[in-house]
Amino acid sequence: MTDTDIAPVRAFLACDTPDAWVDAALDSLDTLLIDHANCEKKAAGTALNMLFRYVDRPRLLTVLSKIAREELRHFEQVLKMMHSRGVTYRQLSSSRYAAGLFAQVRQGEPARVIDTLIVGAIIEARSCERFYRLSRRMDGDLGRFYTDLLASEARHFRIYLSLARHCAESPITDRARELLQVERALILAPDRELRFHGGPPL
Numbered sequence: 469m470t471d472t473d474i475a476p477v478r479a480f481l482a483c484d485t486p487d488a489w490v491d492a493a494l495d496s497l498d499t500l501l502i503d504h505a506n507c508e509k510k511a512a513g514t515a516l517n518m519l520f521r522y523v524d525r526p527r528l529l530t531v532l533s534k535i536a537r538e539e540l541r542h543f544e545q546v547l548k549m550m551h552s553r554g555v556t557y558r559q560l561s562s563s564r565y566a567a568g569l570f571a572q573v574r575q576g577e578p579a580r581v582i583d584t585l586i587v588g589a590i591i592e593a594r595s596c597e598r599f600y601r602l603s604r605r606m607d608g609d610l611g612r613f614y615t616d617l618l619a620s621e622a623r624h625f626r627i628y629l630s631l632a633r634h635c636a637e638s639p640i641t642d643r644a645r646e647l648l649q650v651e652r653a654l655i656l657a658p659d660r661e662l663r664f665h666g667g668p669p670l
Contacts, residue, residue, distance in 0.1 A: 474600050477593045477622060480629075482645075482652035485594075488668035490601050496662045497610070498555045503664040505546040505557065507595070510566060512539035514588060522581060528631060535624055542617065549613055563663035566591065568654045572647055582636050586644050589628035590651050594665060596621035 478484065493500045515536035522528050550557060569590065573583040596618055603614040632640050659666040 473622070474597070474618075477596050477600075477625060480593050480625070480648075481590075481597060482648040483655060485598055485601055486656065486668040489666070490605065492662050492669045493598075493602060493664075494605060497553075499560070499662050500664060501546060501550050501553070501555055502557060503560055503563070503662075505543055505550065506560060506562075507664050508539050508543035508546055511591070512536045512543065514584075515539065518581075518584065525581075525635070527634060528581075531627055531631060535627065538620060538624070542620070545613070549610065552609065560663070561661065563659070563666045565654050565663070565665035569647065569651060572650050578635055578637070582632050582640060582643065583647070585628050585632035585635065586640060586647055589625050589632065589644075590647060591665070592621050592625035592628060594651065594655070596625055598664065 512535075515532040518532050519529055519536070547557070569587045570584075573587060574580060599614045599618050599621060603611050603618070605611075606614065629644075632644075655665075655667055657667045658670045659668070660670050662669065
């Protein structure tokens with residue numbers, strides 16, 4: 469993916485990943501991979517939860533079932549990468565990122581499904597942007613792996629945003645902007661521990 473290809477993702481997000489986070493991630497690749505694996509599981513879980521909740525929305529069922537399979541495939545690929553690098557899978561505490569975003573989801577439909585889909589788009593966009601930033605400073609198998617993931621994450625971002633627009637009766641621009649400001653605060657606030665969607669180190 470080129471600078472031109474990533475441009476729509478970066479234009480959508482309210483901020484870039486701080487350089488300090490990229491530096492910290494490159495210094496803690498084992499932790500990064502473990503939390504990345506956790507993120508792929510959570511992404512699959514989000515899609516599956518929506519499959520159970522929105523049985524009356526055929527388009528969501530068709531599209532999100534494919535996303536769930538792809539996210540689980542990504543999880544398997546991260547596990548394989550961890551194994552090749554001798555990284556032992558262990559429990560990590562969750563970052564405040566996803567919880568902070570999903571806490572903003574409104575109750576009652578269709579607001580709930582719209583917000584959930586927008587949050588999904590934001591998370592996928594941030595993942596894409598971070599894969600891009602990391603891959604440009606990595607060599608070898610891990611750099612190629614993150615480069616290969618870029619296209620899938622960018623496609624998932626577009627799909628979630630398209631589904632949000634499909635479910636809404638009016639433009640989602642203002643609501644997306646509100647949620648993106650929450651995401652910006654989460655990304656820029658420092659964290660004591662490195663997480664894939666965390667902020668820069670304290």
